[in-house]
Structures are given as C-alpha cells and as structure tokens.
Amino acid sequence: MSDEIREQRIKEVNELREQGVNPYPYKFEKTETTGEIKEKFSYLEKGQVLEDEKVSTAGRVMAIRKQGKTSFFVIKDVDGRIQAYIRQDKVGEKDFSFFKKYINLGDFIGIKGFPFKTHTGELSVFVEEFKLLSKTLQTLPEKWHGLKDKEIIYRQRYVEMLSNDDALNRFKIRFEILKTVREELNKKGFIEVETPVLHYLTGGATARPFETKMNAFDAEMFMRISLELYLKRYLVGGFDKVYEIGKNFRNEGISYKHHPEFTMMELYQAYADYFDIMDLVEELVNTVVRKVAGKEVIEYGGKKIDFTRPWKRVVMADYIKEKLGADIINDSDEKLLSILEEHESIPEIKERGHLIDKLWDLVEDSVVNPTFIMEHPTIISPLAKKHREKENVTERFELVINGMEIANAFSELNDPVEQFKRFEHQAKLREEGDEEAQMMDLDFISALEYGMPPTGGLGLGWDRIVMLLTDSPSIRDVIPFPMVRKSNEENI
C-alpha cells in the first residue's frame, strides 16, 4: 500500500530532523536550468570533463541508479532532464551514504558541480555538493509508461505534469501561445483590458449561463458567457483597439471541443470592418503557428492541416448549397426542415435560425484547412452589421479549422435602433423557450446611442488552437485543471 511507503518517508523525514537536517529547507541558489546546461556544454566530446566550469541546478529526482560507491541520477526541471553523477570519493563518505539512504525518486534536490560527458556521450553534471530541497511522501507513477489513468490525469494534473514530460510541454506550449498572442497584439497597438466576470444580463453569445448570487446587493447574477458587450463599451468610451483574454463560462455539455469554462479572446478595432479582422486573424494565427510549431503545415490526429496564407474564403450559403443543396437564404423553413430530416438531424426548436445552425453543423466537419466561412444570415447574427450589399446576411465570418469553429467575427452592429430590434427578436425567442437566446441589454443599447465608431470585432477560442498545436484529441487535455465531478474520496 502507498501508506506503507508514505510511513517509510515520514520516518525518514523525522530521522532527518533528528540529525539536524531540514527536509524542507528555504532556498537554493539555482543558477542554471537543465536546458541551459545542455545548451552550453553540448559541444563536449565523449569522456570530456570540464572541472573548472561550475554549474548549479535543481529539480526533481526522476531516476536513480545507485551503485556501490557511485550513483547516477536524473533530475527534471521545467526545461527537461539532465543526468548527474555522484561519487563517494568526490563528496565524501558521509554525504554519499546520506544520498544513498535519504534521496528517493520524486525528491527535489539541488546540485553543484561541473559538466562532463560520459563515455556513452550523455552530458551530465559531476556532483561536488548537493542539498535535499524537498522530501516527497508519495511514489511517482511508473517511470516507463508514465501516468495513464485519465481520472488521476484530470483530477490531479500536477501528477501528470511531474511524471509525463509531454504533459508539461503541452502546457508550456499553451502559455507560449498566449504570450505570443499578447506580444503580437501589443505590437499592433492593442490595449489589453478587463471586463466584469459577473453580469446581471448575459449577452454576446447564445449559451446558457451559470447562475450565482451577490450578497452585497442581494442580487441574482450570471457568469459571463462572452466578453463582447463590455468590450464594445470601451469603444464607446474612446478606446480604439482593445482586447481581452479571459475565461468564459457556458453551462452546456462537455465534449472533445467544449468545456464549460474556457479561454476566449475578444478583440475590437475601431474604424475597421470584417475584412480587416480577417486579415488580422489570419496573420495572428499564422504567426502563432509558425512561432510555436516552427512550420506552417502541422499534423493533427494524423491529418495534415495547412496554415499557409492566404486562407480560403467561402460564403456560408454557397458552401451549404454545394454540400446539401439547401439554400439558406431563399428556401422556405419547410424546405430546410425537410432537408434536415433527410439527414436525420432535427432541431428541438424549429425556428429558422436553428434550422440554419443545424444545416451548418452537418457540413462543418468537412472543413479541414483554415477557412473563413462568410456572410451568415442576419437571423443568426444579432450583433453583426447587415451586409453592405446583400440582403438578409451580415458582414460576419467564422474561422473553421478541422471542423472546429475557432473564431467568430463581424463588422459590429453600431446602429442602436437596429440593435434594439435584434434584441427584441432574441427576447421573443427566449419567451418561446429558447434558453440560449440573448437577453435584452438596455444599458448596452444606451451605450450605442452615445455612439460607437464603425468597428471590426473578433472572438477566438485559444483552447482549440492549443489542441491543434499540441496534437491533443480533447480540449480537456489542454485545460490545465479541467472540470471534474466532485470527488467522493475524503482524502484526495
């Protein structure tokens, strides 16, 4: 039982304290990461020793190969792993026997020494001094297969990260992507802003919200389902280019591409239209892919996805007509419904907007390479401006990659009277039982009445980009601490 090993470790911790050794000391002067050492001394020849070069690093002990008067061990830090070599004749009998007795897999250790390359060519650190930095009481997962139990992986992600190097790397990539996005947008003059998470009204998307309560005002509130309506208020207020990267909360089902709490970026640029935003998102995502993947054609689930610019631009109605024969602009509701029925896809709510959404769902999977799907019908786009030339459609596009909607953007509707009418239609849908329809936000209308410049806006779900760039089959693989059912275990 693990308890037995745990008891053994606690016994050792107590022994250490009795010997005047703190098993959880305060500090270690770590001057190099494992990666920095590897980079700096990779040029060494087999067997070459650089006794005058001093290095100091620290990390978690991931493997120990103890021998009589010498040991090899491997330490892991955020950069990777490096081997260390300790010998009794170098550190002395007392320290060496301490190492053999008290250093276990999983412990944190700090080492000082010099670099050398073994006879088999592995760059290693020859240990002159070491310090136990933190005792682990738990056993590590199996060293060869790593951790595979999905339940532990999701509930105790830290165990996956510490044992499976690819998990740590996956999350490093996630945050490198977000960092790159910020750098690129900041370079273009966008200002990163914040908006409230708790709303009285939800809007900006069609989704069921999480409900909560604010004690101070004794008021029911919702967690935000989008960032849109508050970000637009910044434009009314005088900001030209803003963006926010933050969590949205949608009280809907979980799937390989859906998670109730997910990371959304929204961006608004005054005086721009949806074509400008198309160029911007194409450049931004392409830059991120090139920087993180180092190439423009990536592999996802064995499939090639080509991010080379320019990306395909397809009118939504044309695409659906080509694939299904349905004309979402001119066909009657009855006709659209009958086509849906042919494909055994019947929406619960038989309102035209839902029929169109359903038809789109049927063809979405056939899009693999980055593609802009354009000109969505007005009826399913309550916040988008009417198309400047065509009837019944908006200046909107969605970026679709590998059957997933990655981004959604429009020339933003800034006519307050028109916006009010669109909200009224949404309100009617709500009354008819569509819990996902948007709520009437009169303060937002009021903001528009003060005037919002012509604006191009974008929403982009970065989790899905992270999936693509880490070849992860599920969004839960790229959300560090995904939602799990409340545990029954008392001691987890």
Place this chain on the structure above:
RNA sequence: GGUCCCUUAGCUCAAUUGGCAGAGCGGUUGAUUCUUAAUCAAUAGGUUGCAGGUUCGAUUCCUGCAGGGAUCACCA
C-alpha cells in the same frame, strides 16, 4: 441527460470455462566506482471501485450505485 465500454498492489498491466489473485516498475535489505527502462540476490505490499444477488465456490455471471472514458443530444 441517452447509449456503449472501463475500474485488479502507489503506478503500468496479467489472471484459460466460474476453481490457490500474479508480473514489471516503485519500496525495503544486501552486492556493485561510466549507469541510463542499470544489473544481481532477498523481501514486504490486495476487502479485485462500493452494496447486494446467483453459486459448493465470483476478479470472472446478474442487479443497483459511484467514478472514469467514448459517442449522441445541447453548445463554441
């Protein structure tokens, strides 16, 4: 929420038709001064997810529950 599948040692996995619950890693003890999934010897570690049922006998068959996965529905 529906349907199907999974749950055995800390971890990764076995267990023939329903017939003594096993291995590797990890742990402990010992040997070992260039190992790298180190090696060698010894050893501890189990209420087979939980609760019932069928049976002489259940890890194995049945029912319920819990957790997890896949998929469908809703959604991005």
